Amino acid sequence: xxxxxxxxxxxxxxxxxxxxxxxxxxxxxxxxxxxxxxxxxxxxxxxxxxxxxxxxxxxxxxxxxxxxxxxxxxxxxxxxxxxxxxxxxxxxxxxxxxxxxxxxxxxxxxxxxxxxxxxxxxxxxxxxxxxxxxxxxxxxxxxxxxxxxxxxxxxxxxxxxxxxxxxxxxxxxxxxxxxxxxxxxxxxxxxxxxxxxxxxxxxxxxxxxxxxxxxxxxxxxxxxxxxxxxxxxxxxxxxxxxxxxxxxxxxxxxxxxxxxxxxxxxxxxxxxxxxxxxxxxxxxxxxxxxxxxxxxxxxxxxxxxxxxxxxxxxxxxxxxxxxxxxxxxxxxxxxxxxxxxxxxxxxxxxxxxxxxxxxxxxxxxxxxxxxxxxxxxxxxxxxxxxxxxxxxxxxxxxxxxxxxxxxxxxxxx
Amino acid sequence: xxxxxxxxxxxxxxxxxxxxxxxxxxxxxxxxxxxxxxxxxxxxxxxxxxxxxxxxxxxxxxxxxxxxxxxxxxxxxxxxxxxxxxxxxxxxxxxxxxxxxxxxxxxxxxxxxxxxxxxxxxxxxxxxxxxxxxxxxxxxxxxxxxxxxxxxxxxxxxxxxxxxxxxxxxxxxxxxxxxxxxxxxxxxxxxxxxxxxxxxxxxxxxxxxxxxxxxxxxxxxxxxxxxxxxxxxxxxxxxxxxxxxxxxxxxxxxxxxxxxxxxxxxxxxxxxxxxxxxxxxxxxxxxxxxxxxxxxxxxxxxxxxxxxxxxxxxxxxxxxxxxxxxxxxxxxxxxxxxxxxxxxxxxxxxxxxxxxxxxxxxxxxxxxxxxxxxxxxxxxxxxxxxxxxxxxxxxxxxxxxxxxxxxxxxxxx
Numbered sequence: 079x080x081x082x083x084x085x086x087x088x089x090x091x092x093x094x095x096x097x098x099x100x101x102x103x104x105x106x107x108x109x110x111x112x113x114x115x116x117x118x119x120x121x122x123x124x125x126x127x128x129x130x131x132x133x134x135x136x137x138x139x140x141x142x143x144x145x146x147x148x149x150x151x152x153x154x155x156x157x158x159x160x161x162x163x164x165x166x167x168x169x170x171x172x173x174x175x176x177x178x179x180x181x182x183x184x185x186x187x188x189x190x191x192x193x194x195x196x197x198x199x200x201x202x203x204x205x206x207x208x209x210x211x212x213x214x215x216x217x218x219x220x221x222x223x224x225x226x227x228x229x230x231x232x233x234x235x236x237x238x239x240x241x242x243x244x245x246x247x248x249x250x251x252x253x254x255x256x257x258x259x260x261x262x263x264x265x266x267x268x269x270x271x272x273x274x275x276x277x278x279x280x281x282x283x284x285x286x287x288x289x290x291x292x293x294x295x296x297x298x299x300x301x302x303x304x305x306x307x308x309x310x311x312x313x314x315x316x317x318x319x320x321x322x323x324x325x326x327x328x329x330x331x332x333x334x335x336x337x338x339x340x341x342x343x344x345x346x347x348x349x350x351x352x353x354x355x356x357x358x359x360x361x362x363x364x365x366x367x368x369x370x371x372x373x374x375x376x377x378x379x380x381x382x383x384x385x386x387x388x389x390x391x392x393x394x395x396x397x398x399x400x401x402x403x404x405x406x407x408x409x410x411x412x413x414x415x416x417x418x419x420x421x422x423x424x425x426x427x428x429x430x431x432x433x434x435x436x437x438x439x440x441x442x443x444x445x446x447x448x449x450x451x452x453x454x455x456x457x458x459x460x461x462x463x464x465x466x467x468x469x470x471x472x473x474x475x476x477x478x479x480x481x482x483x484x485x486x487x488x489x490x491x
Numbered sequence: 492x493x494x495x496x497x498x499x500x501x502x503x504x505x506x507x508x509x510x511x512x513x514x515x516x517x518x519x520x521x522x523x524x525x526x527x528x529x530x531x532x533x534x535x536x537x538x539x540x541x542x543x544x545x546x547x548x549x550x551x552x553x554x555x556x557x558x559x560x561x562x563x564x565x566x567x568x569x570x571x572x573x574x575x576x577x578x579x580x581x582x583x584x585x586x587x588x589x590x591x592x593x594x595x596x597x598x599x600x601x602x603x604x605x606x607x608x609x610x611x612x613x614x615x616x617x618x619x620x621x622x623x624x625x626x627x628x629x630x631x632x633x634x635x636x637x638x639x640x641x642x643x644x645x646x647x648x649x650x651x652x653x654x655x656x657x658x659x660x661x662x663x664x665x666x667x668x669x670x671x672x673x674x675x676x677x678x679x680x681x682x683x684x685x686x687x688x689x690x691x692x693x694x695x696x697x698x699x700x701x702x703x704x705x706x707x708x709x710x711x712x713x714x715x716x717x718x719x720x721x722x723x724x725x726x727x728x729x730x731x732x733x734x735x736x737x738x739x740x741x742x743x744x745x746x747x748x749x750x751x752x753x754x755x756x757x758x759x760x761x762x763x764x765x766x767x768x769x770x771x772x773x774x775x776x777x778x779x780x781x782x783x784x785x786x787x788x789x790x791x792x793x794x795x796x797x798x799x800x801x802x803x804x805x806x807x808x809x810x811x812x813x814x815x816x817x818x819x820x821x822x823x824x825x826x827x828x829x830x831x832x833x834x835x836x837x838x839x840x841x842x843x844x845x846x847x848x849x850x851x852x853x854x855x856x857x858x859x860x861x862x863x864x865x866x867x868x869x870x871x872x873x874x875x876x877x878x879x880x881x882x883x884x885x886x887x888x889x890x891x892x893x894x895x896x897x898x899x900x901x902x903x904x
Contacts, residue, residue, distance in 0.1 A: 091527045362771050366772065
C-alpha cells in the first residue's frame with residue numbers, strides 16, 4: 079500500500095514552522111510496512127488544495143492530511159475533501175458536545191465559527207482529539223483511506239499513534255520493524271569492514287550503516303507477517319554484530335549516551351560531579367535532563383575564570399601558569415578537584431577553546447581536553463573538534479559522556 | 492513570481508530526517524517577496540521525480556530542488572531535470588578540480604562515481620559549494636528559473652543565501668521585509684488591546700501578533716519597490732508601538748533574551764555568576780553560547796545537592812531546614828552566595844522542582860524560585876510552570892534571563 083502526506087497551512091509555505099508532522103507520520107507508517115511516496119505542503123487555498131488532493135487520491139491508497147481543521151475561514155481541509163468526493167458535511171454530536179463544554183469551562187460563549195469544527199463528511203468516523211477541540215476524520219472511499227488530522231503536533235501525534243496506526247496496521251499483511259545499534263569509537267569504514275560479509279549477504283533484515291557527528295549507527299530492518307517473527311529475524315544478526323563489534327556498541331534505537339551513562343550510574347550506584355569550562359554547563363544540563371539523576375549527580379561547576387578553577391576545583395595556580403587553563407594537566411586537576419570537593423565516586427572535566435576567538439597557533443580553536451578521575455585512575459584525553467562554538471561544545475560533551483561510559487563500565491567489572 | 496520547492500531523498504519519506512531545507516528556503520524567499528505555493532518531497536526514484544518536476548515546471552516560475560546531487564547511483568536530480576528538458580550533461584572543470592583536490596588532500600584516489608558530481612546540464616551555471624564536494628546548479632529554461640542545491644542544510648544554506656537569493660531578488664519588482672518585535676511580561680490580548688487601532692487600520696505594513704512560550708511577538712511586514720522604502724514604511728509604526736508598549740520590548744528579529752542580557756553586560760561592563768539547581772546548567776550553557784562572554788561570566792555552579800548549596804554558595808543549613816531547598820529564602824541566599832563568592836556585580840539563582848517526581852501538594856512539580864542579587868538589591872520571585880521536565884527547565888531559564896535583563900537595565904540608569 080502506498081501512502082502520501084499532505085500538509086495544509088500557509089504558515090508552512092512562509093517558512094514559519096517546519097513540517098515535522100510529515101516526519102512523524104512517515105516514521106510511524108514505515109514501522110508498519112507502509113511505503114510513503116510523497117509529502118506535499120499546500121497553503122490555505124481551496125483551489126490548490128483541491129488539485130493536490132485530487133492528485134493524491136489518484137495515485138495513492140492512503141492519503142493523510144494534516145492541518146486546516148480549525149474554526150477559521152482559512153481552515154478548509156474537510157470542506158475541500160468532502161467537495162471533491164461529493165459528500166455533504168454533517169454535525170458530529172459528540173464533538174460538538176466536547177466543544178461546547180470546552181467553552182463552558184472557560185465561561186465563554188461558543189462562537190458561531192466553532193460549530194464548524196464539529197462538521198465531518200457523511201459516512202466518516204471521527205478521531206477524538208484529547209489535546210484540542212478539532213476532531214480528526216477517518217474516511218473510506220473508493221477503496222482508499224483518507225485521514226485528516228489537526229496541524230499542531232501535540233494534538234496530531236497521539237491521534238496518529240492511538241487510532242490511525244492501529245487502524246492501518248490491521249489492513250497491512252506484513253510488519254516492518256527496525257532496530258538501531260549505536261556505536262562510538264569506530265569509524266564507518268572500519269565497521270563496514272568488520273561486517274562486510276553480513277552486509278553483502280543482506281536481504282531480510284537489511285543492514286544499513288550511517289555515520290553522524292562522531293557516531294556510527296547500524297539500522298537492521300526486518301519485514302515479516304507479524305512483529306514477533308520480524309524480531310526473530312533481527313535477533314541472530316544483532317547477536318552476530320554484537321559478537322564482532324560489541325565493544326563499540328553503546329545503545330539502541332533512541333538511546334542517548336547521557337541516558338546510557340545515567341543507567342550505569344543507577345545500576346552501579348556511583349555518584350558523579352562535573353567541572354566544565356568551555357562547554358559552559360552543557361554536560362550538566364544534558365545529564366540533568368534525566369529524571370532521577372539527582373541521587374547520583376552531586377554538583378556541577380562551570381569554572382569559566384581561572385580564579386574559579388582554583389577556588390572551586392583546587393587547580394594549582396602554578397599548573398595554570400605553567401601549562402595553561404587548556405591543558406592536560408589542568409583537565410586532570412579539574413577532574414580530581416571536583417571529585418574530591420564533592421566527595422563523589424567520579425569526577426569529570428572539560429576545558430578547551432570553543433572559539434570563535436581565543437585560539438593561538440599552539441592552541442587552536444577546537445582544542446579540548448577531557449579529564450576523568452575516580453579513586454583508581456585519573457587521566458585526560460586531547461581532542462580536536464571542528465565547527466562553530468556550539469558544535470565544539472556539543473562534540474566535547476558527547477566525547478566526555480563516552481569517556482565516562484567506558485570508564486564506569488570498567489568500575490563495574 | 493510563484494516558487495515551489497522539491498526535496499529529493501528517500502530518507503525524508505522514511506521520516507529519518509525532517510525537511511528543514513523547505514523551511515529555510517521558504518523563509519528566505521518570503522523576505523524577498525517571492526510566494527511559495529508548494530513543497531514536495533519525493534524519493535530517489537527517477538520516474539516519480541520526473542513526474543513531480545514536470546508538474547512543478549508547468550505551474551511555477553521558480554523551481555528549487557534540494558538533494559540528489561551526490562556521487563551515488565541514487566542521486567538523480569541533475570540527470571532527471573536534464574532529461575526532462577532535453578539537455579545533455581557536461582563536466583564542469585572547476586568543480587572537478589575541486590573534487591580532485593579534496594581527495595588528494597585526504598591521500599585517497601578519486602573513485603569513478605565522484606566524477607558524476609562535476610556534471611552539470613549544458614547552459615547551466617554552477618553554484619560553488621564551500622562546505623562539500625557537490626556543486627549547485629542554476630539554470631534558466633523557457634523563462635523559468637531552476638535551482639538545484641545539495642541536501643545537507645549546512646551546505647545548502649550558504650549557497651542559498653550567498654548566491655540564489657541575491658540572484659532571485661534582482662528579478663523581483665518588489666521587496667518584502669519583516670521586522671519582528673519581541674515582548675515579555677505582557678499577554679497577547681493585553682498587547683492587542685493597546686494596539687487595536689493600529690491593528691484594525693493595518694494595510695502596509697501588516698501587523699501580526701503571535702504568542703509563544705511566555706513571549707509575544709509582533710511581526711511588521713512591508714512591501715515596497717526597494718528595501719529602503721519598505722524600511723521607511725515600517726519605521727513610524729515600529730516607533731508608535733515602542734512608544735506605547737516599549738517597556739515590554741526586549742529584542743528584535745532573531746534576538747534571544749540571553750543575547751540581550753549579554754549585550755547589556757558588555758555595554759554596562761557588569762560581571763555575572765549563576766547558581767542553578769533544577770535547571771542543571773542550562774542557564775550557564777545558554778549564556779556561554781555567546782562569543783566573548785568569558786570576560787563577563789565568571790562562574791556557574793550547579794548546586795544539585797543541599798551540601799553543594801551550603802559549600803559553594805554559603806546557603807545556611809538552617810535556611811534549607813526551615814524553608815526547604817525550593818524556597819524564596821534559599822533562592823535569595825543562592826543568588827547572594829554566588830555573587831559574593833565569585834566577586835561579581837550580579838548573582839542569579841534558580842531553584843525548583845522540574846519533575847516528574849519530587850513534587851508535593853505544598854510544593855508541586857513546576858514550582859520555581861528565581862533569585863537576584865546585586866550590591867543594591869536582592870530578591871526572589873516565585874513561578875509556576877507547566878510541562879515536562881525539559882519545558883520547566885527552559886521556562887525557568889527564560890524567566891531568569893528576563894529578570895536579569897530588567898534588573899541590569901535599572902543598574903545602567
